[in-house]
Amino acid sequence: MPTIGIFVNLQKDRYLDVTRQLVDELTHQQADFYLETSIAAALQIPEFGMEEEELYRNCQVLMALGGDGTILGVARRAAPIGIPIAGINLGRMGFLTEIEIGDLKKVVRQILAGRYEVEHRMMLAAKVTGPNRPEPLEIQCAMNDLMVTRHSVNRMLRVVLEANNGLLDRFSGDGVVIASPTGSTGYSLSAGGPIVDPLLPCMVVTPICAHTLHSRSMVLSRDEEIRIRAARPEEAMLLMVDGQESYAIFPGDEIAVARSPYEALFLRLQARDFYSLVRNKLWEWSQ
Structure with missing residues (x-):
């Protein structure tokens, strides 16, 4: 036993x-x-x-x-x-x-x-690098999502999103949430993202309150690396992990989000x- x-x-x-x-x-x-x-x-x-x-x-x-x-x-x-x-x-x-x-x-x-039975669930990882950071900040495991939001509450955040093949989107809003398949029923759903099967190998990229008509949620392959930065180099941001842990993102930082090398295991x-x-x-x- x-x-x-x-x-x-x-x-x-x-x-x-x-x-x-x-x-x-x-x-x-x-x-x-x-x-x-x-x-x-x-x-x-x-x-x-x-x-x-x-x-x-x-x-x-x-x-x-x-x-x-x-x-x-x-x-x-x-x-x-x-x-x-x-x-x-x-x-x-x-x-x-x-x-x-x-x-x-x-x-x-x-x-x-x-x-x-043991069910395997994909998780997310993030790496933060920048000129004001002596060493990278590495987050190995996010079960639901990684959210990047504005550090200041009195102004919109101008976000630049890139993936393996170049520019994904550029918009002004409250931020962006990158969800795992499991996390598609969490914050991403509230922000207008789709519900996806938790065993589907993908990531969901959902803008938060984007002040534009063209920025919409996207479903990307799990093999993509999504890079996030502020369009204004002087702007600080905040990174939230599963809505439970928060990290300051300094001006000039870039956040790279990818599939975690680890999986969550659940008894079924x-x-x-x-x-x-x-x-x-x-x-x-x-x-």
């Missing part, structure tokens, strides 16, 4: 009720499992606690309790190590968290018996039906 590492979003499971259910079932099945040290202490089982870094090093399967945001953070850390993730949905969207609370017992037995416990999921979630959003 695999050793299971458990990550908990305390904002979603404040009183650890769902975490206790999971721990009780794992204990009943005599499984090897560990939680973050503080969570194990709160549950009064400190012997099952590990520091976060140790969980990634010593576990073969990760279970994340929370919403899609919880999965994004765990996926960025787990991908370079190659550990698969199972998401337990305590959030609202649930695109990445497949498991519902009522299915916990059944799911635990499936995982311990090895009755699952039932037949995949992405289109039903999208249909149901879009209906929920409209309520």
